[in-house]
Amino acid sequence: TQLLEQSPQFLSIQEGENLTVYCNSSSVFSSLQWYRQEPGEGPVLLVTVVTGGEVKKLKRLTFQFGDARKDSSLHITAAQPGDTGLYLCAGGNAGNNRKLIWGLGTSLAVNP
Amino acid sequence: DAGVIQSPRHEVTEMGQEVTLRCKPISGHNSLFWYRQTMMRGLELLIYFNNNVPIDDSGMPEDRFSAKMPNASFSTLKIQPSEPRDSAVYFCASTTGTSGTDTQYFGPGTRLTVL
Numbered sequence: 120t121q122l123l124e125q126s127p128q129f130l131s132i133q134e135g136e137n138l139t140v141y142c143n144s145s146s147v148f149s150s151l152q153w154y155r156q157e158p159g160e161g162p163v164l165l166v167t168v169v170t171g172g173e174v175k176k177l178k179r180l181t182f183q184f185g186d187a188r189k190d191s192s193l194h195i196t197a198a199q200p201g202d203t204g205l206y207l208c209a210g211g212n213a214g215n216n217r218k219l220i221w222g223l224g225t226s227l228a229v230n231p
Numbered sequence: 232d233a234g235v236i237q238s239p240r241h242e243v244t245e246m247g248q249e250v251t252l253r254c255k256p257i258s259g260h261n262s263l264f265w266y267r268q269t270m271m272r273g274l275e276l277l278i279y280f281n282n283n284v285p286i287d288d289s290g291m292p293e294d295r296f297s298a299k300m301p302n303a304s305f306s307t308l309k310i311q312p313s314e315p316r317d318s319a320v321y322f323c324a325s326t327t328g329t330s331g332t333d334t335q336y337f338g339p340g341t342r343l344t345v346l
Contacts, residue, residue, distance in 0.1 A: 167334070217286075217328075223272075
């Protein structure tokens with residue numbers, strides 16, 4: 120059974136601080152997606168990484184896929200209150216299987 | 232463009248009652264997913280359809296749950312009879328494409344409370 124573990128589970132920081140959240144597995148995935156979910160809404164895709172070692176940047180967010188494609192990290196620089204939300208990672212497998220394996224998420228609160 | 236539409240947004244019912252959740256995927260999307268989200272178990276895939284055909288229903292908890300997709304623009308998730316442990320937020324998502332790298336577009340969810 121493929122599992123994705125996210126850490127930390129909860130994170131509360133002050134505006135302007137930097138942070139990193141992690142998504143780890145003992146299984147290899149062909150792709151890794153990060154979603155952000157705000158209260159009362161569904162998750163929204165932030166990024167998809169597909170190559171081991173790949174780094175993608177989205178404004179102040181930096182995403183990295185591990186070389187072995189078993190883990191990923193999300194780094195936020197100078198966090199803002201608008202970054203508050205639940206960050207979910209989801210692993211995908213090759214082929215026509217569209218089923219994603221989801222982590223439990225990291226709940227981030229950025230205080231002004 | 233309209234996103235994924237779910238109804239109702241909130242549902243409160245009593246144990247033993249039938250509950251029907253509805254979803255309209257994004258036009259042109261060929262895959263539809265039903266998820267359940269709780270604090271303890273996170274986001275769980277219940278079932279997904281491809282071109283209106285159920286592909287993987289291994290996440291459906293038990294026979295009390297059933298899902299249908301009679302056409303490309305409508306799907307239902309039914310719970311009969313409902314139990315308090317079914318209380319959760321239920322999401323519908325849709326996507327187009329052929330693999331797990333495709334973006335899943337989620338609806339706003341239905342918050343179900345079973346008393």
